[in-house]
Amino acid sequence: MRLAGPRLAIPVKLALVASLLLLIPWAGFRYVRELERLLLRVQEQGLVSTARAVATALNDRPNVLLAGEVYSVPASFERDLRVANLEKPIVVDGRVSDWEQPGGEPRVESAPAIAGEPAFSYRYRIGRHGTGVYALFEVDDETVVLRDPERPELGASDHVQIAVVTADDEFLRFAIDAPGDGPISAWLVLEDGSRVPDNRIIGTWRTTATGFLVELRLPRTLIGPRLSFAVVDVDDPETRTLVGQLGTAGGTSTREQLGTVLVPSPEISELIRGLGRASSRIWVVDVNRRVLAHAGSLRRPAQPPPAEISTWDRIADAWIQPLTKRFLDEPREDFEDAPPGTYKLEGAEVVSALAGQEATRWRLTPDSRAVVLSASHPVYVGEQVRGAVLVEQTTNDVLAARNREFGKLFAAILGTSVLGALALLVFASRLSWRVHRLRDGVEQAIDRHGRVSGSVPGTGAGDEIGDLARSFAAILERQRQYTSYLEQVGNRLSHEIRTPVGVVRSSLDNLRLQPLPEEARVYIERADEGLRRLATILSRMSEATRLEPGLAATEREPYDMAAVLRGCVAGYRQSNPGREIRLAEPGGPVVVLGSPDLMAQLADKLVDNALGFATPGTPVTVGLARHGRAAALTVENQGPPLPEQMIGRLFESMVSIRPAAGEREPHLGLGLYIVRLIAAFHGGEASARDRDGGDGVIVTVSIPLHSGGVEDATGRAAAQA
């Protein structure tokens, strides 16, 4: 019995239901996202706290920041001259090597080439250490023109100009030239253009392969809020005309042309270096957003691999990480960052902090590879905002933590899901197997003739399927009892009727012995005839049921079916003169295992049926053929076809398709039932169908051939006969 529509097996349905388990990883993913958001908020708060702490440390310490004038001068960044704090001392010896330290990076000034003249550029470094401010100029100059004692005037040779506004607001101009390599000192240029030696500024001049190099030391006290350098190039030793002048600010001639000098106090650097944390960066800016100091790096230090790698970690690395990478960004440290020489900060949070309002900002690195979180806080001197602190950190720590957690969660969920799914699958398969077994058991318990021949499996189980099996078993038992009752009813009837028949018969016999008038004898004969028919009915009714227990006791022997059929057909021809009974048999013996007597009885029933149904004058054909490993006995007659509704039931007990009227011989429908029993005894089966064309019926009994030889069969037959 198949239902229409899509048919889903129990395991498939359970798998569909179990697919809801996939919601668990999804929920876990949501959970981890939420966790990440929380962690980022915590990180934000942490950064704000750090910024506040740094700012608090800087509050009300003006000397730690910058000298006063810087704050009042509107920043013109082009003129700003930043003086780095150098950690290591500088020896004024004309060598560059001692500048190779933080803050000692070269800066470049260059001028585009003027027509006919080569380009002019130089690199300079400036830094502070202790009480001195040091500067080094590397000038590219094809023709170095030194100071000529003959023409000593200023401007007649390559030289460096320095202009400062001191802390006492005094405007001073210096010039440095040299007669050759070696220690030098500066000239103080007076207002009238004359010059006097001034030993406050000392240095070293050295001619190099590409030009010349000047290293200078200025006393810290000399330098106030403003400072400018300029390098003046003279190329023609004859004319000594000025070819180019290139400075760090607008010029060195007037006070206004000078640039602002920024000399961060070493305390700031010390302070924030102490506050700096791993993988975070702290900036301190002035009101003009100029960077006064910074410390730390956004990049996290490389994680040393753990000394001991557990099996679990190896599994996680091999299986979980590739999965988590599909869903989550992996934090990476190769992002693009602001260059180390960044001088001015532009972020909105800086602007906000300088307006007195602490702020936070999220931004992507320019290459979008990392997210940077920054928090700012204003620095106060008195009531006035004098700067800001900016603390930056990437979210990589949080991302790494998130990924780690997600990996663990994912592994746990995956593990339990797989286990759960497997358990469900096993359970469902077993359930399905049991239902299948029950179905097959029930289907096989009833053979196609409706007899209960087997038992239902799985009746011992305590659950619902067990209940089902038990109720099937109960139904089958009732069915078996009913079938058995139907099969026994004939026997019982015949048994019960036989005694009254005996009474009638003995009474008639007694009567016959009495002197009776002749006309009375007619009635006795008629009663006798009725009794004879009644007796035939009784014996036929019990024939089938008597046969069954007999079958169990009958021994099977190999015999030649063809020989039995030949004998039978000869007998039928003898007892049915005037009827044509044909026999079609294959050559040679057809050996089967069973009982020849029963086979003869089977043939009797089939031929009797065929003769009964055959159209008068038409032959009945008995055929025997070998089909593979089976012998097929067919009995064929012309006549009415089988009634359609009866085809499946012909071989059942007490099913008859003969017309009831006009029959001398009683028919109980037991003949084909006996055929079936005998066929089954031979391990074969019987079937009936209409002849092609529908003008008759063919009954076929197929019986497996005996594997033993003919000799065996004939030998046994001879011994038995």
Added chain:
Amino acid sequence: MAPRRARAAASRYIPGRGAARLSRRIAIVEDDPGLRANYADVLRRQGYEVAAHADRASALQAFRSRLPDLAILDIGLGDEIDGGFTLCRELRGLSATLPIIFLTARDSEFDTVSGLRLGADDYLTKDASLPHLLARIAALFRRVDAQGSDAQAEDAIERGPLRIDLKRVTASWRGTSVDLTLTELWIVHALARHPGHVKNREQLMGEARMVVDDSTVTSHVKRIRRKFTSLDAGFDRIESVYGMGYRWREA
């Protein structure tokens, strides 16, 4: 059953000849009153003395006081489904030679075999007509009479090792008595009388004075063969001609 026959001389009952017929006493144990009365009537009319019993208890009581010359038993007696079998066993305990006929409605192979194993001389279904029954009774009495006399058998046929004495109602194979029931004896006789001739089932039924179906004949023949082969493993004289019947084969 052979030892039982051997004890015949020790039997209490020694029939006289001639007047015996008048003094024969037949017991009928049958629970159906109509049937019982009919059988009793016809037997009385034949000159037998009849004692009819309705149940096992009264029959046994009567048998203990006086044994009949022949007993006709039904198997189902009132509430006792197998009362006839029990009675047969008890009767055999009282007399080893008393002829016993089962006359019953039960025609299953199992019942037939059970009844004959208990020592019954014949097993008839109630389909049997009265003349048939009377013929059997007469034959059985003849057998009893013959056992007591030394008279040379006249009505006998010999077919090789087989010898059938219809007068004494006995058969022997190679000189050994074959313990056949009356029906079986008549079947063997019918076959052996015309060796090589096929007797179909109807003919055999007629000869054996019984009304049974084909398969009953088949099982009778089967039992006959078994009895002969138990004496002579090489016995193959009764040949099946499938679809037609059986024939006696000369050696």
